[in-house]
Amino acid sequence: MTALLEVNHVSKQFGSDMKALSDVNFSVQEGEFVSIIGPSGAGKSTLLRCINRMIGASSGEIIFDNMNVMNLKKKDLKLIRTKIGMIFQHYNLVNRLSVIENTLHGNLGKKSTLAGVLGLYSQEEKEQAVNILHVLGLEEHIYKRADQLSGGQKQRVGIARALIQNPRMLLCDEPIASLDPNSAKIIMDHLRNISRTMGITVLINLHQVDVALKYSDKIIGINHGQVVYNGSPKNITKEDIQRIYGSEAEDLIFDVGGIHAS
Amino acid sequence: MEANEQLTTAKQLLDPHLPKKIRIKTLTKSTVISRSTLIILALLSVYAFFSFDYKQLDIGEVVLSTFANLKAMFLEPHLKHFSFTHALYQVFVTLGLAFLTTLFGAVIAVFLGLLAAENLTNKRVSSVVKGSVAFIRAVPTVLWVLIFAVAAGLGSVAAVIGMTFHSVSYLVKAYSESFEELDKGVIEALQASGANWWQIIFQAVIPSSLTYMISWTFLRFEINFAVAIAMGAAAGAGGIGFDMFMASSFYLDIREIGAITYFILAIAILLELVAIRLKKKLKVNG
Numbered sequence A: 001m002t003a004l005l006e007v008n009h010v011s012k013q014f015g016s017d018m019k020a021l022s023d024v025n026f027s028v029q030e031g032e033f034v035s036i037i038g039p040s041g042a043g044k045s046t047l048l049r050c051i052n053r054m055i056g057a058s059s060g061e062i063i064f065d066n067m068n069v070m071n072l073k074k075k076d077l078k079l080i081r082t083k084i085g086m087i088f089q090h091y092n093l094v095n096r097l098s099v100i101e102n103t104l105h106g107n108l109g110k111k112s113t114l115a116g117v118l119g120l121y122s123q124e125e126k127e128q129a130v131n132i133l134h135v136l137g138l139e140e141h142i143y144k145r146a147d148q149l150s151g152g153q154k155q156r157v158g159i160a161r162a163l164i165q166n167p168r169m170l171l172c173d174e175p176i177a178s179l180d181p182n183s184a185k186i187i188m189d190h191l192r193n194i195s196r197t198m199g200i201t202v203l204i205n206l207h208q209v210d211v212a213l214k215y216s217d218k219i220i221g222i223n224h225g226q227v228v229y230n231g232s233p234k235n236i237t238k239e240d241i242q243r244i245y246g247s248e249a250e251d252l253i254f255d256v257g258g259i260h261a262s
Numbered sequence B: 001m002e003a004n005e006q007l008t009t010a011k012q013l014l015d016p017h018l019p020k021k022i023r024i025k026t027l028t029k030s031t032v033i034s035r036s037t038l039i040i041l042a043l044l045s046v047y048a049f050f051s052f053d054y055k056q057l058d059i060g061e062v063v064l065s066t067f068a069n070l071k072a073m074f075l076e077p078h079l080k081h082f083s084f085t086h087a088l089y090q091v092f093v094t095l096g097l098a099f100l101t102t103l104f105g106a107v108i109a110v111f112l113g114l115l116a117a118e119n120l121t122n123k124r125v126s127s128v129v130k131g132s133v134a135f136i137r138a139v140p141t142v143l144w145v146l147i148f149a150v151a152a153g154l155g156s157v158a159a160v161i162g163m164t165f166h167s168v169s170y171l172v173k174a175y176s177e178s179f180e181e182l183d184k185g186v187i188e189a190l191q192a193s194g195a196n197w198w199q200i201i202f203q204a205v206i207p208s209s210l211t212y213m214i215s216w217t218f219l220r221f222e223i224n225f226a227v228a229i230a231m232g233a234a235a236g237a238g239g240i241g242f243d244m245f246m247a248s249s250f251y252l253d254i255r256e257i258g259a260i261t262y263f264i265l266a267i268a269i270l271l272e273l274v275a276i277r278l279k280k281k282l283k284v285n286g
């Protein structure tokens, strides 16, 4: 297996003194399911956005699919972004448009400006959208407006919009943080399913340690912009969790044994 | 422990030593200033009425003859110098002027509105556009028409340009504010999938703001209708306003003014009804 994504010595500084990331190193294999955990403000969202350059890193290099993301021209950056799907905590759908229109938005990056502006999609694209919505259990809601859906359904539309890109990798920024436990489980199961059956690499920011341990092949723990854990969920210890969450760890009602058991 | 806590809060509720009068508004600096401003304004207006120079006017007589004029105007309206079809045609000319200027204004305002929205451009461009538009808006429409009349001469051309000018400034503010309402996460999501600026504008920004844009545009159309009447009279732009001007200052026929006023009122009510239906429809779909 080769690494699909390599993050080497990446730092990010906001303004003159706010260091959000410092010397971050890790790599992700093709098809892996990797969770990034850490307290809020640790730099998880910043790290995720550096990978598709929604935020430009200050130094270091990020190699995705053998291309250095940091010094891509505009056109190549666009090409890379079409290969990376992104999913958000607040779904970020266009509320007034239908489920299928929102799904097709994932294809905008591959279209000419004019076709995108006018919303002209080929029969093939529409069929693919319907298929994906079917897989995600949204076939009854295809023509509903996005704001008529529940949170869990909205997030599935978010996943559909990312999947229609035919991405190599999904970046998920706390996709279940606003959902109830049932919907959260459905979303996580879909993501694992996508990773396993389609071979899509998943890099996901999570708040819930137990969920991260249950679903991931690999855990990256971040605290204060630094990677403090990088390894398998099986070997993680209470001390590791304490190192990741710092003093907050006391508040996490946490029992490593119990989690490994479930 | 918990029960104890509940007991003490209950006791506090029954405590008879609470202050007798509980104010819900406190005297802050801003309430003091706003109240004193109101009082000063009230005193000034009373003083103004006493200090008017009434000369030989007998108030009672003036009021009575005004009522007589109003009665002739509104209870005995007639059309003498124009036919009904002519008046109807002129109303459509005025509506046309309002429609044209609103349409031109709206098209230009969409593009300037995009530039003025901080989330779609940057702070610099946004404040330049917003600043210039605020300046244009501060000058009344009539004045703009008169300014353009210097170059184009008094008439419909100056009216169209001047009214369009002011409509643009009004709609840019309305549109850009509704563009700025769009959650920046939505823009981020489309950018992350590789979409470019124009695609994001037409696939996310405009669909999200469309209902606001339509209601603001219609409101501006109603304003432009009123302005178009005034322009007909003041700037010789034609239409029903010009007929009204002729009836009042040339033929001196108040009954005809009454008839024309009824015409305009009917159209205004019609526009209002359309606006209400439009809003209802937008609420259902929007």
Ligand SMILES: Nc1ncnc2c1ncn2[C@@H]1O[C@H](COP(=O)(O)OP(=O)(O)O)[C@@H](O)[C@H]1O
Residues within 6 Å of the ligand: A014, A015, A018, A019, A020, A038, A039, A040, A041, A042, A043, A044, A045, A046, A047
């Ligand atoms: N645009 C920005 N400007 C300045 N500081 C920022 C910006 N975005 C994030 N930060 C700071 O960077 C740190 C990491 O933020 P973030 O990546 O959102 O953390 P997380 O997602 O782990 O909660 C925080 O301290 C945050 O205040």
Ligand SMILES: [Mg+2]
Residues within 6 Å of the ligand: A044, A045, A046, A174
């Ligand atoms: Mg975050």
